[in-house]
Amino acid sequence: MRKTVIASVLALSMFTTIDMESAAASAPVPTLPAPTGGHAAGRSDIHLIDSSRPDPWATGMKVRELMVSVWYPARRAVGEPAPYVTPQESESIIRGVPQLKDVPPDTLAKTKTYARVDAPALRRKGGWPLVVLSPGMTLPRATMTSLAEEFASRGYLVAGIEHTYESVATTFPDGRTVTFEAGKGGQTPELGAKVARVRAADTTFVLDQLEKSKRWNRLIDETRIAMVGHSVGGQSAAHLLAAIQRIKAAVNLDGSYNPRTPAKPVEKPFMMIGNPRQEPNTGGEKSSWDLFWPHVTGDWRRWLTVTGAEHMSFIDYAVLQPQLGLPKYPIDGERSIKITRAYVTAFLDLHLKGRRQPLLDKPSIDYPEVRFW
Template sequence: MNKILVASTLALAVSLTTPYPAQAAPVTALPAPTGPYPIGKVDLHLVDRSRPDPWVAGRDVRELMVSIWYPARRGTSRPAPYLTPKESELVLKGVPQLRDIPSDTLARTRTHARAEAPAVGRKGGWPLVVLSPGMTLPRATMTSLAEEFATRGYLVAAIEHTYESVATTFPDGRTVTFEAGKAGQTPETGAKVARVRAADTEFVLDELGRSRRWNALIDESRIAMVGHSVGGQSAAQLLPASRRIKAAVNLDGTYHPKTPAQPLDKPFMMIGNPRHQPEFGGPDGSWDTFWPHVTGDWKRWLTVTGAEHMSFIDYAVLQPQLGLPKTPIDGERAIAITRRYVTAFLDLHLRNKPAPALDRPSPDWPEVRFW
């Protein structure tokens, strides 16, 4: 397995040497969302017949899986699954320290959405948030954020960029694996990933707009994009080019290439681990190089003390639940920070609601530094 795949699943914890006893089954659960609405979730299988798959030769269509979270009516439908058993198996397979726990452990992760729950409508529709995960990471890894946004009155669409994830299961039972960028993350690969994800995102927006079911639930004038890692840098690259996306957030994504094709003149926020702070220049200085190209009237650069690359997604809480070492910042605290600041950003730019949390540092959140 290539080094990017191992690093990006759960194997940041290379120092752990004692595996679980055979057959032990950790209990994994995501933190509860904090808003007023119950949450529904639906998985969509979308096929773009206008282009071949960019990562696998001979596939003349681009297939995508998309998860939709939304404000829902209260009901008793079953909890929405986190991963399929096969997806769980392939994620855990990439982590030698976890080889002896049941392969479906992550498939049994407790979530807070109900599968196919009836949606709550709203005159004019709900603002839409598009989520783009990191390289090799399933879309499910952003569930903690998706559930928080949905419970606060957003419709959320997380896109699985096929062959860029360690495992993607389709409704017919096929599970495909990682193919993109196996040679490593280079500027050329990063530019291609950004182009592919831009095309994927615009296609998904087109499909949702054409769907009788979803079109009525979406306010197409209020769309933002939030991405983690490669998904964050892709959101930044797409923001100035898309007529529909009004604002974007990069969660700890390094930029490949380091400068955008066009300046970012719309609201944009970067939240990352301390290695992105100006005095460190990030892993390769990409944030320092990219920042002057963010030219809009509203922009923020935040870092979170104690955070690591996975602190902004579900793995912040799942890693310690699986027995992998904790990060300097508590996982639930890291998720709470990410939820608070990204929700404030969305409320400000999609709803015109005041967001004092984004004006200045807060004594309630001393880990968050403004640059």
Template sequence: MDGRSRELRVSLWYPAAKTKGTAAPYVTPQESALILKGFPQLKDLPPDTLTKTKTKTYARADAPALPNKGGWPLVVMSPGMTMPRATLTSLAEEFASRGYVVAGIEHTYESVATTFPDGRTVTFEAGAGGQTPTTPAKPITKPFMMIGNPRQQPVTSGAPRSWDLFWPHVTGRLETLAHRHRCRARELRRLRRARSAARHAGVPDQR
């Protein structure tokens, strides 16, 4: 950004020992106000609606990490354009509760609001002064999972979409939250059918 170093914020969620510590904040008051400002349909909500006094999280700040011989698998989570890393909180907490360390990255100047430890809050500036990427990213060589709708909504102007310009080599099956819920529902139905069949056959339930 105009020759300045780009500072990044990263939040970590991890398996932890049970504690009564302070709940981790969702977003700062400045971030809450700017996030809500971007949604006209939420204009009647108080600007501090997303702060820790009004929005609950289940993670605890600085909770003692649960030791695990060999460590824990790492999941890196990256929010979409304009969205802060906090919007991945529920998913990150779910992963952490199942034995993963999760790193949520804040894309400074691409997020609608990023607050730093010294109190500064910077806003969305991507695209200003020709900063929008125009060349494709390097091909992905590591396993990854995409959650959401990478193809975006149709552009009425007919202009190329940023996804197609920047990630043309990412093809194949893309995971969506709806798909995950359908898979989970199918698996639960399969397990219920198997248990029902076992009971009728006189086999004890192994749950």
């Protein structure tokens, strides 16, 4: 009898192990679109501490801690692929979506990326143009990886800023993971103004630290800096373009404006790309884009929308969500990422490298989804 019980326990244990292994084997392994430029890409993560100010979102925190990912052209693709997010960050993201309750919590941590951890950097006389990335509210900096890897492969150094407590989860090198605190009371003009101030301070601090760094300073051309943001990061890019002299050009990816007018007119090159709900409103109540646009007064400006796009169509979630079993958007995720890469890279090549870009002059037969306003 005792032998039978032991055998049954062993059998149950064996089958449970097999079931667990089978479930793990069948779990999705998300994959991002490969970058298309001519350079291999490296990535390094930096932990920065601003001791000059307390954290604006966490009571009792006397310093502001930030995580920054830096993507860059590499001499060769050596080393481990850079992790997309940490297991803790993956769990926070997945557990926040009820439809993903059956998806293993570490799934996003296994996402296939193409930049290699601390790969040897490719140096260039005068340095590479710098692109600062700012993600949306609750979204980790990782959600802009498809763009970051593309830009690095095309000859840009890219700094993705994690705005701590504005992301669903941020993991620091010592293993701590902090979660979302900003804006729990809902979106208000006061919150929007505070987010704009916080992101301005974060961005200024990161630019200062990169310029002071012996490692990064020699790789950056400080005279050629642009900012690209999604959602709240996009509206922040617009506000910071007028406020921070070092930023020469900016792109807003589907970010609504809050506040709805900049403190100063936006006179530098600026482009907005959004979903169809961001199209000009010719009747009725004006949208935040309608109200902001008259304050964009520079000689070079563009207002574009993408037919079939949704709010997440401009970042990695456009391709990752369907891979996890979530519904697809009207426009295919691979297609929307291709469009975003094409137009934003053209913008950067024009304004940071001085290369003429006919794609930005008028509608293209290659991208009929993109509408000019």
